[in-house]
Amino acid sequence: EDKVVQSPLSLVVHEGDTVTLNCSYEVTNFRSLLWYKQEKKAPTFLFMLTSSGIEKKSGRLSSILDKKELSSILNITATQTGDSAIYLCAVGAGGTSYGKLTFGQGTILTVHP
Amino acid sequence: SQTIHQWPATLVQPVGSPLSLECTVEGTSNPNLYWYRQAAGRGLQLLFYSVGIGQISSEVPQNLSASRPQDRQFILSSKKLLLSDSGFYLCAWTITDKAFFGQGTRLTVV
Numbered sequence: 001e002d003k004v005v006q007s008p009l010s011l012v013v014h015e016g017d018t019v020t021l022n023c024s025y026e027v028t029n030f031r032s033l034l035w036y037k038q039e040k041k042a043p044t045f046l047f048m049l050t051s052s053g054i055e056k057k058s059g060r061l062s063s064i065l066d067k068k069e070l071s072s073i074l075n076i077t078a079t080q081t082g083d084s085a086i087y088l089c090a091v092g093a094g095g096t097s098y099g100k101l102t103f104g105q106g107t108i109l110t111v112h113p
Numbered sequence: 114s115q116t117i118h119q120w121p122a123t124l125v126q127p128v129g130s131p132l133s134l135e136c137t138v139e140g141t142s143n144p145n146l147y148w149y150r151q152a153a154g155r156g157l158q159l160l161f162y163s164v165g166i167g168q169i170s171s172e173v174p175q176n177l178s179a180s181r182p183q184d185r186q187f188i189l190s191s192k193k194l195l196l197s198d199s200g201f202y203l204c205a206w207t208i209t210d211k212a213f214f215g216q217g218t219r220l221t222v223v
Binding site (some may be wrong): 004006031032034041042043045048072086088090092101102103104105106 | 146147149156157158159162203206207210211212213214215216217
């Protein structure tokens, strides 16, 4: 059974801090790892990492995939209160699981002013 | 551009009552469609997915069922709700592995 584990489950920081969120996975026929941000309703897409694209960056957010360690990190630098959200990691697998994502439990990030 | 609509946004239902949540996608044809449930603001659990009209795969045996009567319509149903069916339900469609979500339905069973 495919499995995705995120850590920490929750994190409280102050504005300006840098945070690192972790995601590890055990899946058959790994194809991609995705990060989502969920504030109140629908999760919004942040990054997708694959064997051909193991590092992505957008503004203060960046993510790296370590295929050897079966893990990924999401870094947020100079955090702002608007970064407060649940961050979800998901893994896509190939074969008959095409298009299906297995999600981790999420990390609840709270950024205080 | 593609959009996904999901309704209702919130729902309070008594135990034993039926359920019908609807999701439609615009701007694409033959999408892969998914129903997820999220409990207590945590990770998403895949309930059902569909790769075409009338084709439904269930991931978790439970009190719920799904149907896809049209190419871009996906329905989640129950004949008799249980307290444990409470949660946040999300419909999604995918391009390769990238999933795009509806705004969700917060269901409270009382």
